[in-house]
Every structure is written in structure tokens, then in C-alpha cells.
Amino acid sequence: xxxxxxxxxxxxxxxxxxxxxxxxxxxxxxxxxxxxxxxxxxxxxxxxxxxxxxxxxxxxxxxxxxxxxxxxxxxxxxxxxxxxxxxxxxxxxxxxxxxxxxxxxxxxxxxxxxxxxxxxxxxxxxxxxxxxxxxxxxxxxxxxxxxxxxxxxxxxxxxxxxxxxxxxxxxxxxxxxxxxxxxxxxxxxxxxxxxxxxxxxxxxxxxxxxxxxxxxxx
Amino acid sequence: xxxxxxxxxxxxxxxxxxxxxxxxxxxxxxxxxxxxxxxxxxxxxxxxxxxxxxxxxxxxxxxxxxxxxxxxxxxxxxxxxxxxxxxxxxxxxxxxxxxxxxxxxxxxxxxxxxxxxxxxxxxxxxxxxxxxxxxxxxxxxxxxxxxxxxxxxxxxxxxxxxxxxxxxxxxxxxxxxxxxxxxxxxxxxxxxxxxxxxxxxxxxxxxxxxxxxxxxxx
DNA sequence: CGCTACCGAGACAGAGCGTCTTGGCAGCGA
DNA sequence: TCGCTGCCAAGACGCTCTGTCTCGGTAGCG
Numbered sequence: 371x372x373x374x375x376x377x378x379x380x381x382x383x384x385x386x387x388x389x390x391x392x393x394x395x396x397x398x399x400x401x402x403x404x405x406x407x408x409x410x411x412x413x414x415x416x417x418x419x420x421x422x423x424x425x426x427x428x429x430x431x432x433x434x435x436x437x438x439x440x441x442x443x444x445x446x447x448x449x450x451x452x453x454x455x456x457x458x459x460x461x462x463x464x465x466x467x468x469x470x471x472x473x474x475x476x477x478x479x480x481x482x483x484x485x486x487x488x489x490x491x492x493x494x495x496x497x498x499x500x501x502x503x504x505x506x507x508x509x510x511x512x513x514x515x516x517x518x519x520x521x522x523x524x525x526x527x528x529x530x531x532x533x534x535x536x537x538x539x540x541x542x543x544x545x546x547x548x549x550x551x552x553x554x555x556x557x558x559x560x561x562x563x564x565x566x567x568x569x570x571x572x573x574x575x576x577x578x579x580x581x582x583x584x585x586x587x588x
Numbered sequence: 589x590x591x592x593x594x595x596x597x598x599x600x601x602x603x604x605x606x607x608x609x610x611x612x613x614x615x616x617x618x619x620x621x622x623x624x625x626x627x628x629x630x631x632x633x634x635x636x637x638x639x640x641x642x643x644x645x646x647x648x649x650x651x652x653x654x655x656x657x658x659x660x661x662x663x664x665x666x667x668x669x670x671x672x673x674x675x676x677x678x679x680x681x682x683x684x685x686x687x688x689x690x691x692x693x694x695x696x697x698x699x700x701x702x703x704x705x706x707x708x709x710x711x712x713x714x715x716x717x718x719x720x721x722x723x724x725x726x727x728x729x730x731x732x733x734x735x736x737x738x739x740x741x742x743x744x745x746x747x748x749x750x751x752x753x754x755x756x757x758x759x760x761x762x763x764x765x766x767x768x769x770x771x772x773x774x775x776x777x778x779x780x781x782x783x784x785x786x787x788x789x790x791x792x793x794x795x796x797x798x799x800x801x802x803x804x805x806x
Numbered sequence: 807c808g809c810t811a812c813c814g815a816g817a818c819a820g821a822g823c824g825t826c827t828t829g830g831c832a833g834c835g836a
Numbered sequence: 837t838c839g840c841t842g843c844c845a846a847g848a849c850g851c852t853c854t855g856t857c858t859c860g861g862t863a864g865c866g
Contacts, residue, residue: 408853408854408855416814417813418813418814418815418816419816419854420813420815420816420856421813421814423854423855423856424812424813428854428855519771519774521770522767522768526764526771529755529759529768530752530771530772533751533755534751534752536751537748537752540751541744546744549739549744550740550744550747550748552739552740553740553744553748553775554775556737556775556779557771557773557775600843625821625822625823627821627823635844636844636846636847637823637845637847638824638825638826638844638847639843639844641824641825642843646823
């Protein structure tokens with residue numbers, strides 16, 4: 371593809387790497403995940419097959435690398451929302467709502483291929499774990515001000531959020547995604563039944579405690 | 589495997605088919621999904637490779653067939669719970685709780701392989717659709733007696749339940765699964781806030797309407 | 807101008823695949 | 837008892853894709 375090397379060799383390699391990943395994603399979107407071969411990718415990207423093997427060992431690695439870049443971008447976006455100003459409830463809503471929209475648009479854009487690729491091997495587990503950790507932090511802050519139910523730990527609630535919001539990929543439009551976020555958040559709130567134990571109040575108290583948590587993170 | 593044909597030819601073929609599916613599942617559990625080859629399956633099952641191709645065209649078909657049998661069994665179990673006696677809330681709780689336990693045990697037993705296989709192609713979409721339909725029926729009955737929030741339609745709530753409960757596969761023990769069901773159900777209940785529109789009462793009224801729905805199904 | 811690093815193209819052996827043929831065995835009916 | 841039919845294991849065959857290697861060519865750099 372790049373006949374003339376762009377500035378440095380480093381930049382050239384990065385450009386070729388990006389071209390490989392983009393070409394592979396296009397081929398997968400066109401012909402499906404199983405039928406894409408290394409030969410096809412090399413031809414489409416305009417590089418030699420041996421050169422392709424110098425960048426990636428197989429098709430899965432290419433798509434995993436592409437997926438990890440997307441995950442990193444989304445994670446940065448969510449971390450930025452997490453560190454914004456506002457009450458823990460507001461930031462929880464922002465993080466979960468944005469994640470749901472990400473799921474929605476990913477499903478609409480990439481189809482089933484990402485899900486098929488992503489559910490195998492350990493790279494996906496790591497990406498999911500980072501998401502759970504991020505959710506857990508926001509949930510912990512919300513729990514500190516009593517905005518969360520106290521009978522389930524934040525790590526289990528984080529897992530609940532992650533899976534519940536993944537339903538956004540099957541929803542038809544963004545208003546449905548918004549309703550899904552509302553429903554998911556409803557599952558997180560303290561039990562309204564009078565007999566249930568609910569030690570933390572619904573108001574935003576413990577402000578100092580959650581500020582301490584936020585700053586102790588970095 | 590079966591040197592002497594069992595009774596009829598039909599039964600023999602069924603036995604061979606079962607042996608193939610069981611052998612394949614064992615190999616996938618042992619060596620992973622990607623590395624299992626048709627040659628290996630035929631050798632392990634004690635049949636010829638050409639014979640294997642007379643039963644299944646490829647490895648995926650074998651695992652999909654096995655998965656569909658499991659799904660059918662689980663679906664029957666859930667349908668039985670749906671048609672049991674009791675209030676719609678009780679039956680909703682039973683169906684969702686049982687589905688969560690199924691997810692939990694499946695993840696514990698088969699590992700990541702089922703998820704990896706299951707997320708590609710159209711057979712999985714059909715199985716998921718049948719589950720959503722089943723959920724939707726139980727949710728519709730619960731909505732008829734006012735046990736559900738009225739601001740989200742039962743089909744969207746069914747999708748929410750399906751995905752939220754799939755988190756049970758990542759939970760460590762059954763008590764955590766039970767808490768997940770509690771949280772998921774909390775997302776389904778009518779909004780407790782006084783300002784929110786909540787036309788249906790929390791008590792079990794409209795009993796006749798939901799009985800009508802149940803009997804109109806068959 | 808020579809050196810180095812990279813690259814495209816092609817060759818090569820190996821693994822799997824999907825099909826076909828061969829020879830053999832189990833059941834069934836005459 | 838003897839064919840006849842259906843099924844089967846084993847193996848051969850051509851094919852695709854893989855992963856590695858070598859070759860000749862070219863861009864940058866000193």
C-alpha cells in the first residue's frame with residue numbers, strides 16, 4: 371500500500387499495521403468471519419503474504435488487535451466520564467448510558483462478527499475485566515453515598531450492569547437503549563420495601579468519602 | 589463404536605450420532621474449540637472419516653446440534669415452569685431463576701467453548717429468540733396484573749432479562765446467582781417514585797385477564 | 807556508492823478438507 | 837443356504853490454506 375515510506379520507518383510500520391487491520395475488518399464484514407484468509411488479506415492490503423506474517427501470526431490476531439484498540443478508546447471515553455464532576459449517581463448514569471450506546475452502535479455497525487470473535491480466548495476476558503473494574507469503581511462511589519442497594523456487593527452489580535447493558539446491541543433504536551439504561555439502573559437502587567434492610571439513605575451524603583475515593587485512585 | 593447394530597438401523601444411527609456429539613464435546617473441552625478436527629473426532633469415536641461426513645458436514649454442525657438439544661431441554665424445563673400454578677410473579681421468578689442457574693452451570697461445565705460457538709451464525713439467534721419469546725409470555729402475564737413497570741414494553745424487558753441473567757455464568761456460586769435474580773427482578777418492578785406514571789397497581793388484580801392469556805396460548 | 811532494512815513474489819512442505827472407491831460385514835428375504 | 841441391500845473402515849486423491857524460506861528489487865542513510 372504505501373510505496374513511499376511515510377517519514378520514519380516507525381510511522382510506516384504503523385500505517386501498514388492500520389491498513390492491515392482496516393482491510394481485514396472490511397473483508398470480515400463483507401464475507402463473514404470464517405472465510406477470510408491470510409492470502410486474501412495480503413492481496414487486498416496490497417502487501418506480500420510473507421510481509422503480512424511479519425505483522426500478525428493469523429487472522430484472529432488481527433481482529434483481536436483491532437478490537438483491543440476500540441476497547442481502549444471506549445475505556446478512555448468511559449474513564450473520562452467517570453472522572454467528570456457531578457454526583458456519583460449522575461456519573462454512574464453517564465457511564466452506563468454511554469456503554470449501552472457503545473454496545474448499540476457496535477452491534478449496528480460490525481454485526482455479529484465482533485461478538486463471535488470476541489467470545490473466544492483470553493484477550494476478551496481481559497478487556498471485559500477492565501470494564502468490570504471501571505464499573506465497579508463508579509458503583510463503589512455510588513454505594514458510598516447510599517444510592518445503591520446494600521444487599522449485593524459492587525463487583526456483582528458491575529457484572530450485572532455489564533451483561534444487562536449488552537442487550538443494547540439487540541435493541542432497535544436509541545430510545546429503547548435509554549429505556550434499557552433506566553431499567554438497569556432501577557435494579558441497582560436500594561429496595562423500596564419498608565421491611566428490607568437499607569442502612570444507607572437515598573440522599574447524597576458521605577460526599578467527603580467519595581471524593582476521597584476518587585482522588586485515591588490515581 | 590457400536591460394532592453390533594442396536595435393534596433397528598434407526599436406533600443404530602441415533603446411537604452413532606450421540607456418540608459423535610459426545611466425543612466432539614469431550615475433545616473440545618480438552619483441547620479447545622479451534623484445534624478439534626474431523627479426523628480426530630472420527631478416530632476418537634471409532635468410526636471412519638467418511639462415515640462421520642455422512643452424519644455431519646463439519647465440526648461446527650456437531651456442536652450446534654448438541655447445543656440445540658440442550659437448548660430444547662432447557663426450553664422445555666422453562667416452559668414447564670411457566671405453565672405451573674401460581675401467581676405471575678411467582679412463575680416469573682421461577683423461570684428467571686432457573687434460567688440463571690442454567691447459565692451458571694453451563695458456564696461452569698462447558699467453559700468458554702459454548703459461548704464461542706454459540707455466538708456465530710443463525711442457529712444461535714433462533715434459540716435466543718425462542719427464549720425471548722418465552723420470557724415475553726411470562727412478562728406479559730406479570731404485566732397484566734400490574735407487577736411490572738409500564739414504561740417499557742415486555743419484549744424489551746425480556747431482552748433485558750436474557751442478557752442480565754447471562755451474567756450468572758461469571759458468578760462464583762449459586763447464592764450470587766440468587767442475588768443476581770433479585771437485582772434483575774428489581775429492575776422489572778414498577779417505579780416506586782411518586783412522580784413517575786404507574787398506572788398499574790402492585791397487587792394481583794386482573795387475574796381473569798392473565799388466566800385468559802395463559803389458556804389462549806395453546 | 808555501498809550498506810542496511812524492508813518489501814513483493816514465488817516456491818515448498820505440511821495439515822485438513824471433502825469426495826470417492828474398495829473390500830468387508832450385518833441383517834433380511836427367498 | 838445364498839444372494840441382495842445397506843452400512844461401514846480404510847485409504848487414496850485433489851484441493852485449499854498455512855507458515856517458512858529464498859530471491860531479486862528498492863528506499864533511505866552515511
